[in-house]
Every structure is written in C-alpha cells, then in structure tokens.
Amino acid sequence: MALPEIKQTATEARLATLSLPEGGWSEPARRAALARVQRVGLPDRRDEYWKFTRPDALVQPVAPQAAVLKSDESMVFDSFERLKIVFVDGVFDPQASDDLSLEGVSVERLAKIAEQDIHWARDLYGTLEERGQEPVARPLAALNTAFARDGVVIHVTGKPSRPISLIYRHEAEDSDPMLHHVVRVDPGAEATILENGPAGARFSAVMEIDVADTGTLHHIRAQGRDHERSAVTHIFARLGAESTFKSFTVTVNGHLTRNEAVIELTGDDAVAHIAGACVGDGDFHHDDTIFVTHDALNCESRQVFKKVLRNGAVGVFQGKILVKPDAQKTDGYQISQALMLDDDSQFLAKPELEIHADDVACSHGCTSGAIDERALYYLRSRGIPKARATDLLTLAFLAEAVEEIEDPALADDIVARLESWLIRRR
Amino acid sequence: MLEIKNLHVELAEEDKAILKGVNLTVEAGKVHAIMGPNGSGKSTLAYVLSGRPGYEVMEGTATLDGTDLLALEPEERAAAGLFQAFQYPVEIPGVGNMTFLRTAVNAQRKARGQDEMSAADFLKEVRAKAKELKIDADMLKRPVNVGFSGGEKKRNEILQMAMLEPRMCILDETDSGLDVDAMKLVSDGVNALRDEGRGFLVITHYQRLLDHIKPDVVHILADGRIVKSGGPELALEVEHNGYADILAEVA
Numbered sequence: 001m002a003l004p005e006i007k008q009t010a011t012e013a014r015l016a017t018l019s020l021p022e023g024g025w026s027e028p029a030r031r032a033a034l035a036r037v038q039r040v041g042l043p044d045r046r047d048e049y050w051k052f053t054r055p056d057a058l059v060q061p062v063a064p065q066a067a068v069l070k071s072d073e074s075m076v077f078d079s080f081e082r083l084k085i086v087f088v089d090g091v092f093d094p095q096a097s098d099d100l101s102l103e104g105v106s107v108e109r110l111a112k113i114a115e116q117d118i119h120w121a122r123d124l125y126g127t128l129e130e131r132g133q134e135p136v137a138r139p140l141a142a143l144n145t146a147f148a149r150d151g152v153v154i155h156v157t158g159k160p161s162r163p164i165s166l167i168y169r170h171e172a173e174d175s176d177p178m179l180h181h182v183v184r185v186d187p188g189a190e191a192t193i194l195e196n197g198p199a200g201a202r203f204s205a206v207m208e209i210d211v212a213d214t215g216t217l218h219h220i221r222a223q224g225r226d227h228e229r230s231a232v233t234h235i236f237a238r239l240g241a242e243s244t245f246k247s248f249t250v251t252v253n254g255h256l257t258r259n260e261a262v263i264e265l266t267g268d269d270a271v272a273h274i275a276g277a278c279v280g281d282g283d284f285h286h287d288d289t290i291f292v293t294h295d296a297l298n299c300e301s302r303q304v305f306k307k308v309l310r311n312g313a314v315g316v317f318q319g320k321i322l323v324k325p326d327a328q329k330t331d332g333y334q335i336s337q338a339l340m341l342d343d344d345s346q347f348l349a350k351p352e353l354e355i356h357a358d359d360v361a362c363s364h365g366c367t368s369g370a371i372d373e374r375a376l377y378y379l380r381s382r383g384i385p386k387a388r389a390t391d392l393l394t395l396a397f398l399a400e401a402v403e404e405i406e407d408p409a410l411a412d413d414i415v416a417r418l419e420s421w422l423i424r425r426r
Numbered sequence: 427m428l429e430i431k432n433l434h435v436e437l438a439e440e441d442k443a444i445l446k447g448v449n450l451t452v453e454a455g456k457v458h459a460i461m462g463p464n465g466s467g468k469s470t471l472a473y474v475l476s477g478r479p480g481y482e483v484m485e486g487t488a489t490l491d492g493t494d495l496l497a498l499e500p501e502e503r504a505a506a507g508l509f510q511a512f513q514y515p516v517e518i519p520g521v522g523n524m525t526f527l528r529t530a531v532n533a534q535r536k537a538r539g540q541d542e543m544s545a546a547d548f549l550k551e552v553r554a555k556a557k558e559l560k561i562d563a564d565m566l567k568r569p570v571n572v573g574f575s576g577g578e579k580k581r582n583e584i585l586q587m588a589m590l591e592p593r594m595c596i597l598d599e600t601d602s603g604l605d606v607d608a609m610k611l612v613s614d615g616v617n618a619l620r621d622e623g624r625g626f627l628v629i630t631h632y633q634r635l636l637d638h639i640k641p642d643v644v645h646i647l648a649d650g651r652i653v654k655s656g657g658p659e660l661a662l663e664v665e666h667n668g669y670a671d672i673l674a675e676v677a
C-alpha cells in the first residue's frame with residue numbers, strides 16, 4: 001500500500017540527508033532496515049503511536065540546533081571505576097576512552113569491525129529491532145539500524161569487574177548522531193552498562209540486547225541536561241530462561257525525549273524491570289513508551305515510571321504488557337505516576353494490559369497528583385523549610401523508581417543528581 | 427510563655443466558626459491540660475498554633491514569648507520553639523525516619539544560628555533517645571510512620587519532640603492508642619523534658635495520662651471556648667461525671 005503523500009515526502013526528505021554505510025557484514029541488515037523505513041514511512045503526528053508526542057523534531061531532515069550546556073558540576077558516574085567509552089557528538093574519542101579490554105567481556109566498536117565476521121553480532125544486528133516492529137512499527141529504530149555509523153558491540157562472557165560506561169558528549173550545536181549498540185550476555189554472565197550524556201543536538205540510539213539463559217544485565221542510563229536537545233532511543237531486549245534484565249533511566253531536561261523499550265521474555269522464569277525517573281521544567285517533553293511481551297512460563301516484569309513536571313512540562317507514558325496464551329504464571333506490574341509541581345503541566349498516559357493466559361497476576365496503576373499537603377505541613381511543622389520539604393517529598397515520590405537500581409552507590413549518585421536539579425530550581 | 431487571647435477561628439473552606447474566643451496562658455515550667463467533648467475544637471486550637479493550612483483566624487492573638495505566632499510560617503513557628511505531637515501523625519512513604527529527623531534538627535539549628543549537628547553526634551543521640559522510648563533501629567530506618575502501629579506513631583512523635591527540644595510542647599491525644607506500658611514510656615519521655623524553661627499543653631480525654639504527667643492547670647474546652655479551668659481535681663471530676671454537669675453549670 002502506498003504511503004500517504006505527506007508521510008512519503010517527509011520520509012524521502014529525511015532519507016535524502018543520509019548515506020548508508022556500505023560493505024561489511026552489516027550491510028544486508030542495513031538495507032533490510034531501510035526497506036522497513038520505506039515501507040511504513042517515518043512517524044508523523046497522525047500516527048496513533050505518536051498521539052501524545054509530536055515526532056517532527058525527530059523526523060525533520062536537519063536536526064534542530066541545541067545549545068551546549070556549560071556546567072561546572074561533575075558528570076554523573078564520574079566517581080565510579082568503569083570502562084569508559086566516549087563519543088563526542090556521536091564520534092568515538094579514543095583519547096578520552098579507556099583501552100577496551102576488560103576481563104569477562106569483549107567490547108568492540110561497530111565502525112571498526114565491519115570486515116570482521118563476528119557471527120553473533122551479525123545475527124543480532126537489526127534482528128531484535130526487526131522483531132520489535134510487530135505489532136507496532138518503530139520506523140525511527142529501523143532508520144537507526146540502517147544509518148548508524150558507530151556504536152559498541154559488547155559480548156559479556158563472564159562477570160567483568162567494572163561497568164561498561166558509554167559517555168555521550170555534546171559539543172556541536174547542530175550535531176545529529178546515531179549510535180547502534182549490540183549486546184550479548186552469555187549464560188551465567190553478568191555485567192552493568194552505564195550510559196550518560198546529552199550526546200548531540202539530536203540523538204538517536206538503539207541498543208539490541210540478547211540475554212541468554214541465566215545471564216544478567218544491569219543498564220543504568222542518565223540522559224543529560226542540555227535543554228534544547230532532542231533524543232529518540234530504543235532498547236530491544238530478548239530474555240532467555242532465568243535471565244534478568246534491569247534497566248533504569250533518569251532524565252533531566254531536554255526539549256524532547258522519546259525512550260522506547262521493547263522487551264520480550266522468551267525463556268521461563270525470566271525477570272525484566274524497566275524503570276525511569278524524569279524531572280522537567282518548562283520546555284520539556286518526555287515520553288516513555290514500553291512494550292513488554294510475556295511469552296514463557298513464570299516470568300516477572302515490572303515497569304516503574306515516575307515523572308516530576310512543572311512550568312508547562314509534559315510527560316507521556318505508553319506502557320503495555322502483552323501476555324501470550326502460553327505465558328502462565330506471569331507476574332506483571334506496571335506503575336506510572338506524575339507529580340505536578342504546579343497547575344501548568346501535563347501528564348498523558350496510556351497504560352495497557354493484553355492478557356491471553358488465564359493464570360496470571362498483572363496489575364497496573366497510573367496516577368497524577370500534586371505534593372501531599374498534609375505531608376508537607378507535617379515536615380514544615382518540624383522546622384523543615386517549605387522548599388526543602390518539597391524536595392524531600394519529590395525525591396520520595398521518585399524513590400520507587402530509583403529503588404529499581406540494584407547497586408546502592410549508583411542509586412545514591414542518581415538521587416544526588418535529582419536533588420541538585422531540584423535545588424537549582426527552587 | 428504561650429499566650430492566647432480571644433482567639434476566633436473559622437474553617438477557611440466553609441465559614442464555620444470552630445474557636446469562639448479562646449483565652450489561655452501557659453507559663454514556662456507549667457503543664458496545662460485541655461479536656462473537652464469530641465468536636466469542641468481542641469485539635470483545631472493546636473493546629474492553628476502550629477500553622478496548619480485551612481483555618482482562618484478572625485480575631486485574637488497567639489504569641490510565644492512575645493512573638494506573634496500567627497504571622498509565621500509553620501517552620502518558623504517550629505524554629506521559635508513550638509512543637510505539636512499530632513493526634514494523627516502523617517505517614518510519609520519514601521522519606522526515611524532518620525533523614526527526616528536529621529533534616530528537622532539541623533534545619534532548626536540553622537534557623538537559630540547554630541551549627542549543624544554532625545552525623546555521628548546525631549546518630550548517638552537519636553539512638554539513645556529511641557532506646558528510652560523502646561523504638562527499635564528498624565523503625566528509625568523505615569519511612570516516616572509508614573506501617574507503624576498507632577502506638578508506635580505516638581512514640582515516634584515523642585522521639586521527635588525529644589530530639590527537637592522545643593520550648594513549648596503541645597500534645598494532642600498522645601495517650602490515645604497507647605497500651606499501658608507505652609503510656610508509661612511516653613509519660614516518662616515527657617516528664618524527662620519537663621523543666622523550668624519549658625511549657626506543656628496536653629490535650630487528652632483521660633485522667634489516666636494525667637496520673638503520669640501531673641498537670642498544674644486543667645481547662646475544659648467546649649464549643650470553641652474554655653468554659654472552666656481548675657486544678658488536677660477538675661480532670662477527676664470529668665472522669666467520674668462526664669461533661670454534663672460542667673456544661674450545665676456554665677450554661
């Protein structure tokens with residue numbers, strides 16, 4: 001079926017600015033991904049899946065400019081021992097990066113291994129993204145598969161002693177990077193991947209994650225502070241039996257952020273926790289779009305998303321739990337909540353459960369509200385000034401999401417960022 | 427110390443008068459008790475003094491050591507030395523009891539121009555005081571009042587009072603919900619704080635608490651006014667005869 005003309009034109013205009021990296025093992029996957037983009041077209045505001053978020057800034061041929069935030073504050077995760085991999089506006093920075101060798105994991109750059117045949121990566125690149133196109137098309141992810149020039153290919157074979165830390169610096173006001181990462185976690189292996197930084201004026205990131213039976217991956221992401229930046233990210237994760245995947249994202253500021261996570265529990269007893277905390281003031285639109293599919297016995301999934309909004313900021317949550325007919329004993333939980341610090345902000349939510357098995361326990365909740373006046377008065381009556389009391393209650397609101405981070409030191413670092421953001425905004 | 431003159435208070439939402447001219451003076455070093463029928467305005471009086479939103483003062487004054495309480499924010503009243511142990515302590519999920527206590531102690535010290543308490547000193551003090559009130563370490567770690575039993579909440583109020591060392595303490599039915607042993611613990615906690623520089627206003631329905639915390643003066647609040655004041659024997663009279671006689675007498 002032909003695309004509507006407007007969509008066709010917009011898609012062509014965007015594609016005209018890009019060139020597909022040729023040669024190497026990824027080229028067939030890239031060409032297939034391009035075909036997917038051409039078939040469905042890039043999103044526009046008439047698409048149901050983009051009802052709450054206008055994708056214009058993510059689709060337009062040239063990235064909207066975004067000023068680079070100057071700050072003296074240290075970056076999140078700075079105090080942690082980790083394997084640093086730095087991209088500046090999407091370009092790998094070898095000086096700032098560590099030597100990529102670490103026991104228990106192999107880390108390669110996508111751009112450098114085009115001619116090597118890393119068979120597992122070849123099998124994965126674009127594969128999970130393609131699986132994630134059903135039942136809802138995600139053309140911006142396919143666009144990334146087709147055109148991303150770099151990224152990392154991570155193979156976790158043991159239990160590396162340090163997290164693998166992807167650092168995304170933003171230095172050029174018109175940068176428009178795309179990065180595509182592929183991660184495989186072997187049976188029994190366990191690792192932590194960190195991501196942080198604003199990345200560019202407009203950033204597109206895809207991470208395809210294959211966690212084998214009994215493997216464990218922790219993913220903690222901090223999306224940076226530059227006010228005018230926009231970003232679209234996709235996580236596609238496939239989980240084997242008794243495997244665990246826990247992903248947490250903190251977002252502060254940003255003109256537009258759309259974070260999609262597509263999780264498939266394919267092996268029995270797998271566990272997936274996807275959580276996020278965001279704080280936005282003013283020109284801030286943050287969208288979490290999550291799709292969790294239970295396709296095996298006795299799996300557990302949790303979605304915990306908290307948003308603090310003020311001054312016209314907009315929060316969006318679209319979260320779905322799909323339980324396939326054979327996925328008995330599913331334990332699914334989903335909560336999305338917004339805390340409105342004033343009357344000007346908006347929270348738009350579409351929580352969905354689709355259950356085709358009969359022996360499951362699924363619950364979901366979705367609320368938006370203001371600071372609890374009774375709690376505020378209680379704290380103030382003990383001498384805590386109003387601003388500080390409000391901060392405490394705001395952090396308390398975010399706590400349920402932050403608690404999804406298993407490592408307490410990393411969780412503390414995230415809380416410290418959130419707290420300093422709140423203090424700056426008093 | 428605490429001086430309340432001709433205090434008239436209405437609910438802000440509906441113009442309903444609750445307090446209709448309360449006069450009350452609590453001197454430093456003294457314990458005053460307030461008794462009175464349900465709904466007579468005892469908690470309202472306490473709330474208006476501590477600055478809870480939702481009330482409108484139509485007339486009258488309330489001062490603490492000469493400072494106009496009614497002009498201050500709730501946190502400023504606390505820093506000025508006022509403390510209210512609530513009839514219904516609020517549960518605050520996500521805020522640790524310890525964090526809460528330390529933030530409160532240091533905020534008040536700061537407001538008074540004192541140095542913050544070090545983490546170590548604070549911990550030592552809070553542990554000692556919690557022990558006296560039989561509040562275990564687990565309760566200190568938990569979120570403020572969340573999952574606490576009724577009696578535990580009341581003990582937690584007294585722990586806050588012990589840590590904050592206010593000059594003027596208002597206890598609103600701190601005895602309700604306490605078992606006999608807890609009542610003794612809480613009373614001991616209150617009595618330990620009694621000294622010449624500190625005043626207490628104890629709201630209660632039962633004489634029993636006043637056996638432990640001996641009041642200097644007992645007031646009866648009915649329909650928004652103090653209708654009778656007297657010595658500890660007034661509480662005994664209420665205990666034996668209820669309010670009917672007293673109310674008839676002043677009617």
Ligand SMILES: Nc1ncnc2c1ncn2[C@@H]1O[C@H](COP(=O)(O)OP(=O)(O)OP(=O)(O)O)[C@@H](O)[C@H]1O
Nearest residue numbers: 437444462463464465466467468469470471480513
């Ligand atoms: N926020 C409110 N909204 C509506 N009515 C209120 C409110 N606060 C107080 N009142 C009313 O004011 C009156 C006094 O209430 P208050 O709680 O002060 O009584 P009390 O003397 O403490 O009673 P008790 O002994 O039951 O604790 C009651 O009639 C109560 O219903």
Ligand SMILES: [Mg+2]
Nearest residue numbers: 468469470513
């Ligand atoms: Mg009361």
